Amino acid sequence: MATDIGSDPILEIVGANKVFQRAKADDVWALKDVSLSVRRGEFVTIVGPSGCGKSTLLTAIAGLSRLSSGSMRVNGVEVKKPGADRSVVFQHASLLPWRTVRKNIAYGMEMQRSPGKSERRKRANWAMELVGLTGFADSYPSQLSGGMKQRANLARALATQPALLLMDEPFGALDAMTKGRLQVEVSRISQETSQTVLFVTHDIDEALLLADRVVVMASRPGRISKIVEVRRPRPRQEDFVESPEFIALRRELRLSIHGMDSDGAGTGVPAEVADATA
Numbered sequence: 374m375a376t377d378i379g380s381d382p383i384l385e386i387v388g389a390n391k392v393f394q395r396a397k398a399d400d401v402w403a404l405k406d407v408s409l410s411v412r413r414g415e416f417v418t419i420v421g422p423s424g425c426g427k428s429t430l431l432t433a434i435a436g437l438s439r440l441s442s443g444s445m446r447v448n449g450v451e452v453k454k455p456g457a458d459r460s461v462v463f464q465h466a467s468l469l470p471w472r473t474v475r476k477n478i479a480y481g482m483e484m485q486r487s488p489g490k491s492e493r494r495k496r497a498n499w500a501m502e503l504v505g506l507t508g509f510a511d512s513y514p515s516q517l518s519g520g521m522k523q524r525a526n527l528a529r530a531l532a533t534q535p536a537l538l539l540m541d542e543p544f545g546a547l548d549a550m551t552k553g554r555l556q557v558e559v560s561r562i563s564q565e566t567s568q569t570v571l572f573v574t575h576d577i578d579e580a581l582l583l584a585d586r587v588v589v590m591a592s593r594p595g596r597i598s599k600i601v602e603v604r605r606p607r608p609r610q611e612d613f614v615e616s617p618e619f620i621a622l623r624r625e626l627r628l629s630i631h632g633m634d635s636d637g638a639g640t641g642v643p644a645e646v647a648d649a650t651a
């Protein structure tokens with residue numbers, strides 16, 4: 374099934390700058406002149422070396438930190454603080470240990486003071502079913518595996534039905550097998566719910582497997598260096614990873630990020646070093 378992507382942007386970033394001032398050291402340009410539009414229903418991944426500003430960008434979109442200058446709009450409204458139109462999933466599941474899975478999922482909706490109690494219950498059930506946690510509704514976080522905790526975290530975010538789901542390396546702390554399973558699930562869920570997603574990762578294969586577009590960032594200053602389109606319909610099957618299209622895209626991304634292709638051959642100059650000396 375082809376991905377149903379609207380033409381209207383959910384997210385519009387224009388000329389975003391974020392500068393961190395440091396005592397007795399040069400300022401850090403975590404973001405410099407970053408512009409990006411994300412359309413309704415689109416799945417966009419962001420890759421780049423450590424420290425290139427991926428989390429800074431996501432945190433600003435979430436409204437958890439302010440830009441130094443530039444503009445960010447979600448559904449046409451300037452981002453000034455966190456809001457019900459955005460939900461964030463971080464690397465470590467931030468579940469409340471004294472609440473069951475069901476009540477943790479309800480918590481996200483309670484924080485937004487909407488919807489009513491019976492609708493919250495319905496949505497929690499819907500979200501638990503989506504992520505495959507229905508049998509664990511009454512379990513506490515300490516009774517869940519790492520993968521299940523991240524499923525609950527995702528369900529909590531989905532239950533608020535955000536216009537934009539923001540994910541910052543959500544599977545970064547999981548073992549390879551659990552990570553692979555959750556990638557497939559996120560791909561299916563985003564497709565089923567037409568959820569617009571902005572997903573940060575440093576895993577190129579993950580970025581390609583999930584995305585309609587992969588945004589590549591470079592560091593010093595943090596900026597967008599390339600955007601690659603992945604035309605294969607979502608959700609993608611395992612065979613996509615072995616396709617010539619995937620292998621060519623992976624090579625292109627590796628060269629762009631590390632200055633190195635999939636066989637380890639390349640310019641010999643890592644992109645970060647090349648950036649710093651440019």
Ligand SMILES: Nc1ncnc2c1ncn2[C@@H]1O[C@H](COP(=O)(O)OP(=O)(O)OP(=O)(O)O)[C@@H](O)[C@H]1O
Binds near residue numbers: 393403421423425426
């Ligand atoms: N609160 C802060 N104060 C000062 N500098 C900061 C702050 N937060 C981030 N930075 C700097 O901004 C730059 C971008 O950091 P950011 O965390 O966005 O990188 P990242 O791409 O998410 O890296 P990683 O892949 O390691 O998570 C880095 O140089 C970092 O040191």
Ligand SMILES: [Mg+2]
Binds near residue numbers: 428
């Ligand atoms: Mg980060």
